[in-house]
Amino acid sequence: MKKFAAIFILLLLARWWFTDPTISVPTNDVTFSYIVKHTEGSGNSDLLPMLVALHGNGDTTENFYETALDEFSVPVRIVLLEGPITMGTGNAWPWTPDDFKQYGDAVNEAIELLTDEYPTTRKPILLGFSGGGMMAYYQAVKHGRSYSYIFPVSGNLSNDLLGDDSSDPGAKVYAYHGKSDSVLSVGGGRNAAEILSSKGIDVSLTEFDGGHLGIFKSMKTDITNAVEKKILSLK
Secondary structure, three states: OHHHHHHHHHHHHHHHHHOOOEEEEOOOOEEEEEEEEEOOOOOOOOOEOEEEEEOOOOEOHHHHHHHHOOOOOOOOEEEEEOOOEEEOOEEEOOOOHHHHHHHHHHHHHHHHHHHHHOOEOOOOEEEEEOHHHHHHHHHHHHOHHHOOEEEEEOOOOOHHHHOOOOOOOOOEEEEEEEOOOOOOOHHHHHHHHHHHHHOOOOEEEEEEOOOOOHHHOOOHHHHHHHHHHHHHHOO
């Protein structure tokens, strides 16, 4: 019996150890799983700039970090939020107006709670890819003052996803989109940039030669360098 009890306790501890932490949003009844990565020499208790990253639909936080965000060399805390919708072997972000409102507000509040939990210099930077890029665009319109800079990559946005006309422009937006993107066309990125501009948001769109997965391939170093420059400006 004692041996069985010891094994049971070890299994519980293993489950706790290998389970991602979560952040609950009290006003929205939404809970997000997340993982935290630090550049070498940094830890949870250090005062650091924060980069919040939103993966693409069907992906996982760990895979997104390992394939797109593993080249950062400046001191930074990278927090990767997990999409709230199960999709294949990963997770996804919402794609209906009502869901965008619910989860968009929840993402903003979760990030505010995370900046209170971890010592953070100034406002966080937000980066989102594909479905996460759509959410990043949404944050730029609805909660722009919560961020220092926003980097949507291979995302899009339409007016119907924004719901009401209220907006809160703030952060400068640096968007990236592949000219031969066959998943979310570059026209969607152009439309998103036009919507942001019409709402008084300072936005630039960089179009690159390549498809949807530029952040993993041809544009990985360029995007990493661009984000690093903004991280350094937050010190």
